[in-house]
Structures are given as C-alpha cells and as structure tokens.
Amino acid sequence: MSVEHTFGTATIPAKPQRVVVLGVTDVDTVLALGTTPVATTGYAFFPDRLGPWAEALVTGDKPEVLQSDSEPNLEQVAALAPDLIVGVSAGFDDGVYAQLSQIAPVVARPAGVAAYTASRNDATRLIAKAMGEVDRAEELIATADAAFDAAVEANPRFAGATATAVLPYQNQYGAYLSGDARGQVLDQLGFELPAEIAALDKGDSFFVPVSSERVDLLDGDVVVMLTDEASRAQVEGDKILAGLPVAKRGAIVQPDIDLRGAMTYNTVLSAPYAVEQLTPLLAEALGR
Structure with a gap:
C-alpha cells in the first residue's frame, strides 16, 4: 500500500x-x-x-x-x-x-x-x-457528518450566525480559524467567523493572536471560550471583554474539559460527542 x-x-x-x-x-x-x-x-x-x-x-x-x-x-x-x-x-x-x-x-x-x-x-x-480500512473510514465519516447534519437541521438559527472558538493565554487570546479542529466544529454547525477575524486568516496557521486591547475583534453572536483553571481568572477580570455585546448578552460559552477535548480532537470519534454536548449550549447562547 x-x-x-x-x-x-x-x-x-x-x-x-x-x-x-x-x-x-x-x-x-x-x-x-x-x-x-x-x-x-x-x-x-x-x-x-x-x-x-x-x-x-x-x-x-x-x-x-x-x-x-x-x-x-x-x-x-x-x-x-x-x-x-x-x-x-x-x-x-x-x-x-x-x-x-x-x-x-x-x-x-x-x-x-x-x-x-x-x-x-x-x-x-x-x-x-x-x-x-478504507471502507470502515467511510462509515465513520458518514456517522460523524450525520451528527452535524441533524444538529443543523434542528437549529436553523445556527446558519450564518457568527462564532469564534477562543483560547485565553498570557493575557491575550488565540482565535481559532476555520482550518483548525475547533473552528471546523463551529463551521460544520453552520457558524461563520466574524469578518474581522476571517480577514486575518493568511492560510499558514490555525489561529490568530488577539491582544487584550483588540478583544473587540472577537465580538459576534457567540464566543466559545476554552478556559481552564489558569485562564479563567484572565477572562473574568477582562473589563474590555466584559463590555462587549456578546458578553452583555451572556453569550460567552465556556465548555467543560471533556467538551474542550472533543472540540480540539474533532475526530470521527469525538465529533458526535462534541455535537451532542455543544449544541444545546450554542442554542441557549443564541436565544439570549
């Protein structure tokens, strides 16, 4: 072979x-x-x-x-x-x-x-x-894609809404692009990157750094903030972030560790798990 x-x-x-x-x-x-x-x-x-x-x-x-x-x-x-x-x-x-x-x-x-x-x-x-295992691969792909298709059909508001998966680190933020696993999850659910973030995608990386002074670039319908214990304090203490419309609406979603892992892996095994856990959080955020 x-x-x-x-x-x-x-x-x-x-x-x-x-x-x-x-x-x-x-x-x-x-x-x-x-x-x-x-x-x-x-x-x-x-x-x-x-x-x-x-x-x-x-x-x-x-x-x-x-x-x-x-x-x-x-x-x-x-x-x-x-x-x-x-x-x-x-x-x-x-x-x-x-x-x-x-x-x-x-x-x-x-x-x-x-x-x-x-x-x-x-x-x-x-x-x-x-x-x-070529045939088995197609079965696995079909199962994962079907999970996304079902979520999109059940949540028409996802289509065209803006969302970014974001990693807070060292007093700045990493915005994951559509080529990254986390960005791919949101993309397949029908979401789009905010235009300002999409414009920074040069095709040679999986994320773009966003300074704390320009956190306004992350504003959209939803932000999926991938925090852990160490970075949660950064998010909670960021007054500029707290002043964004997305924050004032309560539309910043913070997944638990298992969901963070599922989005980050975005494999044929983890994707159905990610869809099941993330979809209700996104739907709730959009409803606010």
Whole structure:
C-alpha cells in the first residue's frame, strides 16, 4: 500500500500491527479503525490522552504515552519497533520526517495543508488507507457528518450566525480559524467567523493572536471560550471583554474539559460527542 502525504510517499507492505501515533488527535482515528496503538502522544486534557469517547475501544494494554515536546523522542519511538508511524495531526518538519522514516513508514498530513489543519475527513481517509480500512473510514465519516447534519437541521438559527472558538493565554487570546479542529466544529454547525477575524486568516496557521486591547475583534453572536483553571481568572477580570455585546448578552460559552477535548480532537470519534454536548449550549447562547 502506498500513501502520499506532504513529505512524500509511505509504502506499507502489510496491515500494520504496531502503530505509534505522533499526531495529537490521530489516536482516535486509529482506535476507530480497529487498532489499539502501542504508543501515542496528544493533548494533555486526559492523562492517558484518551477522551471518554475513545476509552471503550482500547483492547489489551492502553497505549504508552510518549515523551514529546516540540519534536518526537526518536529513541523512544525506535524502541517500540513500530511498523507504522502516524503523524497526520503532527507538526514535525521534513528533517524529523526523514529520521522517523528510518524507523518505519510514516504517514504525515496531506500535501498543501498547514500543520494541524487537516480536516477530519481527510485525516480519517489518509490514516485508513495506510491501515487498509478504507471502507470502515467511510462509515465513520458518514456517522460523524450525520451528527452535524441533524444538529443543523434542528437549529436553523445556527446558519450564518457568527462564532469564534477562543483560547485565553498570557493575557491575550488565540482565535481559532476555520482550518483548525475547533473552528471546523463551529463551521460544520453552520457558524461563520466574524469578518474581522476571517480577514486575518493568511492560510499558514490555525489561529490568530488577539491582544487584550483588540478583544473587540472577537465580538459576534457567540464566543466559545476554552478556559481552564489558569485562564479563567484572565477572562473574568477582562473589563474590555466584559463590555462587549456578546458578553452583555451572556453569550460567552465556556465548555467543560471533556467538551474542550472533543472540540480540539474533532475526530470521527469525538465529533458526535462534541455535537451532542455543544449544541444545546450554542442554542441557549443564541436565544439570549
């Protein structure tokens, strides 16, 4: 099996049995396709990197959590003796890719796509091709898309309303763009980015920084504020944010950790969970 991606072509001689996941959300897709990885990385929402939507699919031992900062630990990866390395939602460059390819076939993000911006469906199909599960991928995609379609049909007010998923950090804000997983969730529910934020999208990143002085750029029908304990104080103490119309209407939504994780992963496993949990919050916010 040959799989093309941004760094070249991966040749996979047989159905993989020992999969190492380097993409921050790819563990969901590998599990959904019927394989428990031997190791994974991922966002730190969950200690084992597995959301509540994924845990039941693990067979045997849970995946080992890799030691990973900005780049993968090559020695640790090699010691796991993988027959496939999945890094579709990873940010490594061609130099690291070349080193990883000495260990096992590597599947990275699609060509022409910025790091961390591969769509849910493109990522699913790419990983499924590498794992010989193309038909199963289409079933999973259809199920996830159907969850969005049902939510849109039940909530016609979503269509054309403006919303931004926002991460508060270091006394500023990161506005996630439509190429990012969190932005894709809102986009598929029918929401649009506020025009001022959309105009900042140059196609080379998954978010744009917004200073606390220009937090007015985030104003819209809804803001989905992805706070944690550390950043909640920033939001609650921001007087400029509190003065925005969206705040005065009570239309700033703050998801819990599981929903934050589901939006951030936005995989064929987490997307239905995200839709189920997020839809009533958005509907309530728009009703105010």
